[in-house]
Amino acid sequence: MAAVASNSSAQLTQTPARRTGVRDMPWLNAKFVAGSIVILLTLLFGLLGPLFWNTDLAYTASSPLNLPPAWVEGGSPDHPLGTESNGRDMLAQLIVGIPASLKVGVVAASIGMAVGILLGSTAGYVGGWPDHIIRTITDSVITIPSLMVLIAIAAYVSMPDTTAMALILALFAWPGPTRLIRSQVLTLRERGYVRMALLSNVPTLEIMLVEMVPNMLPWLAASLTGGISGAILGETGLEALGLGPTRVPSLGMIINYALNSTALVRGMVWWWLPPIIALVVIFTGFFLMTIGLDEIANPRLRGYSNVK
Amino acid sequence: MTIEQPIISIQEATKIYGGGFLSTSNPIVALDRFSLDIFESQAKIITIAGESGSGKTTLANLVLGFIPASSGKIVYKGVDVSTMTRAQRRTYRKEVQAIFQDPYEVYNPFFRVSHIFSMIVRHFNLAKNRNDARALIEDALNVVGLRGSEILEKYPHQLSGGQRQRVMVARAYMLRPRLIVADEPVSAVDASLRAMILDIMLKLRDQHHISFLYITHDLSTAYQISDVMYVLFQGTTVERGSTGMIIENPRHPYVQQLIDSIPVPDPKVKWHTHISLPAEEVMRMKSSTGCRFYQRCTQHMDLCTRSFPPYTRIKDGHEVACYLYQPIAEPQQAG
């Protein structure tokens, strides 16, 4: 063994070739970064917009009706993106509506995620009958056509604000994360380092929080961004059906008003297209973040393969 | 010879998977009435050998308390492992440790290598302060030929495979266990590093009196380092005894086939016999009453399906579960 100690120190300074820098900076995934920038920009649009534009114009009867955008004949520089049939300024509506939609998505998905972590880790780690019960309920909730139920609920519950909307959407936002976290916990439980922690007499809670959660972070984040997209889509769906709160515009509400006022046949492109573009941008952003996070979480999807 | 209580006594340990309430699949007997005593006074490397599905990993998981036994029990210093109190379990954990096949998998990639040590220092109260802890870790690392300054602050992926496995051995050693369950510790490391790990195991046995449950499919390394051997086939122990006796003179047809199949590292001694396995469907008809090797055995007899063959003593410390040897061992005598 003496030989071991003697000549090892010289070479130990040399890093082995396996696992190059990608591992060290996993969050610098190009897709994730691109997606984050897109979302950040949309957020900034909503956050900084009020500094440059009067958001009171987002409310009914604040502006002239049916003005086209400023660059079209008949448009007015006072309303660069035009106005719609309820006397709302489109630019102001987007400034108010984009963060409102994002908020619903984030709140609903976060609640769903929190419930998912609680139920999923319980089911996965504890197993036995709690797992059985949680799995059965989750699986049956997942098969329910959520939009139908949301429509039914929304028809009987008045939604004074977007928070109520988010809470209702959260009712269907938890089974996905629950399933994901359960399966993650189940695989992580078999991981060598979890067994090592068990052998090191580490208590259950500490194993879950210290050993498992960090390794699930990218999955959790991916699920969260996916969940936000889903909740925004759900919100848009409900709003577009006219089941959402009124007054404060969200992207879905803009679409709802556009539909109700036949913006399509009237050729009022500036009314229905901007919220749809905003949604596409938001979804693209979250989609990029989600697949980026997937790659971060799952090294096999990364562009680099280990050298054999 | 002194009579002593075994530190660990595995008594008819059986593990059955599936076939429970509301289950449609047939139960699988992963491990069938396995018994083994490990004594403190004489540290040994005990090989549990077998191919995949033989139940050797199930045995490791049972001993480590990861899964409960379906029947039988594992007794640690007279206490059934499944009914231990929290404090007893802590002692058990301290005295029965493990190293695993994949030395990368056992590291949480989020933490530095030192995490593996700080966990045990904290949860087993090994040291009063940081300096004590550091000294303990350094001591353990020295046993496996490593230095703390070289590895502790690194991330697991920055170590070589051999270093990672040696760190795991050091970690186990730090707890001064009486038994280390070594589940295929060298099958994922390169040939040149293999010897190093095995050498450390021998050293721990000889200098620190730590016993090993060496779980492997590789009979050659077992031959080189182990004292006692249990060969498992589909959950049953088909041959057991001194490693040398079994490898040099295997009795059970399965063990014979196994040893015969090890490629001889000499191009001049080529395989001269052809072996063939029975049809898949036949192999799947696992008999649960008689000898599990029946379908693959070239010398099987009607008798073999009736009940599991009793252990026949070939010599002192060499027993085989096969009817072929029943008459020879007829004059049973007490040891």
Added chain:
Amino acid sequence: MSSDQKVLEVHDLSVHYFTPGGAVIAANEINLYVKAGEIVGLVGESGCGKTTVAMSILQMVSAPGRIVGGEVRIEGRDIVNLPERELRKIRWRKLALIPQGAMNSLNPVIKIKEQMEDAIIAHERTRGAALREKVLRLLNDVGLPERVYSMYPHELSGGMKQRVCIAMAVALNPAIIIADEPTSALDVVVQRVVAQTLLDVKSRLGVSMVMIGHDMGLQAQMVDRVAVMYAGNLMEVGPVESIFEQPYHPYTRLLIDAIPSTKQKKPLKVTEGLTHDLRNPPPGCCFQFRCPYVHDECRQKRPVLKEMGNDHYVACAQFN
């Protein structure tokens, strides 16, 4: 003599992996040939570049790896830089691969016959009864019973699945088969059955093979010549008997010494030392950090392969 015909020739083949941390030299000026009906073993420890060499023979190096120099000749024709369309014709028909863990690459829910037939149809005009005949004959060639034809992979054991993969590899009568650790992850008895199958197929069809492996014992049983790789470099090549009888390179010796025996107990030989950073190879011999016989010359000059007679080559300063 036709048996001396070189089916595969690799000349000065270099493969680099371009990672953010620098180019990893995975194969460095490799020279190798395989004669008709011959099995050449390619051995070395994990990360030594043996799979890289195999993949570059097939022109299947995955990004960020790239062949940066040298040529690969199949029956005399250099296939490096051939367009993908041409390569597709050559692969499988001339060059077949049994990848690592091949048995797990079978789709568990598609019948064996369909998977084999699809593979053949993709390259050949054989159809109908002739196709069925062919598949059954192939199964017979690898010692599998006829009923496997209509079974699903999940109904087969690992060894049988691996034999199906061997059958698929020989389906188009390739000139050469690259087998990447074809018996790893199999139990020792099954490993022997699969190894026998490979040898049978070789002797019956006269196909050449490159067999990648790390188990010197298995190599001793199976191959005709052995090529030993270390850190992307070829250290020693020679007929298997000659290599085992007279291993010249200290690394080859180390590999042979490390084989545990069931015939005699011998003291464990422990060596230590890390492979260098493949992105930054030292000048001189790549084995210098681990070699017990290292001297100054080794640290300065890279040894080249030198024939020691009897088709046995070694790259070591001791013999230069």
Added chain:
Amino acid sequence: MKALRSSINHVPITLAIVIATAVAACGGQPAAAPQATQPPAATNTSAAAATSAATAAATPTTAAAANPMDYLNADRADTFMIDQPYKLDTFDNWNPYIPGNAFGWGMSEIGMDDLMYLNYGDGKHIMWMAEKVDSNADDTVWTLHLRKGITWNDGVPFTADDIIYTINLQQKNDKLTNHFYWVQWLKSVEKVDDYTVRYTLNKTNPRFADERISGGLGVFPDVFIPKHIWENVKDPTTFKNYDPSKGLPLGTGPYILAKTTTNETIFVRNDNWWGAKTGFAKLPEPKKVVFKYVGTEEVRTQTAIDNGFDSMQDITVGALQAIINQNSKWHAWYDQKPYAVADPCARIISINSAKKPWDDKDMRNMLSDVMDRKQIVDIAYEGSTTLAAYFWPNYPSMKPYSDLVDPQVEQDMLSPQLAKAEAILKAKGYTKGAKYWSKDGQDLAIQIQVPEDFIELQRIGDVYVEQLQKFGINATEAKLGAVYYTNASTGDYEAQSNWFACGSVNEPWTTLNQFTGAAAPLGQAAKGGPIDNQWRWSNKQYTDIVAQLGVTKETDPKYLDLAKQAITILYNELPAFPAAQSRKIVPFNYTYWTGYPTRDNYYIFPCNWCNLWVVAMTKLSKAQ
């Protein structure tokens, strides 16, 4: 009232947009909006033969008349296409007494005749099956004189027996539509002869002719059923009354139902229609009339542009503009704003007088003062309706009663009275904070409920909420499904945007009567009618006056005086207040047909979903 039916037809396009959005987000192509299509249904020619044979047998004098079922193949130029905004799910239910029946898909409009119709344009009656209606001095005995020669479409004469049978059936069976009305009012009904019916009432009712005979808006008019068919029906509450091969549903109108699907109903002309034969009316020119659902408003609009319709039901301003911009043959009631004809039901804001602080009439007045009705017309209606200071439509027929409203009160309603509103709040102890008026640390807030399927009411709510917010009242809007109507009945609301004061079209009593009576306690359904005193406003004096008005003849000098007293109390207390005149945009296509009712030729209300539409059908002629 079809306007009440849900706008669920928006769901498919909405979903399509949402799906398209989702698809677009994933980089795919947006899905095309679904286009309503329908398979051609097989026609039952033997049925047609049977019906025409029966007709021919009963009326041998008109042997030359064509077989009506031949008209199923009529050219587009001989066909009249009517737009239907909803699908017909119950296309095989033609029993007028089963809820959700299909009568409104043409049977009420052109398959039946009423005794007489009311023209909102001039407030005059158009006598139809009835030749004359008269009453005794105290309006307790009413006599109906039928025209001679009326026949059912199977040739059987329509007589007093059918009327008496219909009334008796309803009076006997509490599940039938007008059961409660007849039980309440009718002492007896007798046949004087085949063409004369005498109604004897329990008490005096000067509006009986309007309510019953012309079918006013407060209650449902009778749908007369053929005695010779229905007396053989075991259970009139479950009988489907649908079998075109046997001539069911059987009516007296100029058209016979020939075919139905969930998307359309097809009627063919009965050349033997009694009206034409007796020379009382012109035989309508269209040989075939189709009531057709094509899809969402976008699809309807496109169909109209492509001349797929001759007459449309209510559409939005935007859709109308799109149509008239692309097809010059379409004309609405007006060719520019407001385009629309006034609907009988004025839109109001209902306040719950049982909820604090709205139990105080000053507070209710304050809410009315804040309302900018002009802005509601301009924005919620995009200028397509007129300002409202009344609870009733501003038809010429209502003018004498509209004039009873105090001119100053009326004037004040036409523009917001913010100073007055502030004065009221200050007097009540409210102070204005940064945003809202508050008292005892509590912001003044109000929630306005709107029905989610009624866009027009929502838009009124939207604008009004903004006006209240701007003024300093924390107003919110709640869009509700079916529970909206339950809430109205049980009083579970603060304010609602609705039309529940609806009823009067040519006299004031019907609307005024909606506010009478004792209010049911909160949480209990209001009794006696679907929307009875949902405001929970009880005023005995008012109730007594309106009751007296109800038994006073219009010609009585007291009549206007009583009406004025009631109106004054109502406008002083404001349990609800008018928001806007409602409107219907009902464009007509002059490509194939002319002779539609217009602003200048207002011979009937232009409503193709009303019983009176049969009058318009007889006036149409082919465009040249």
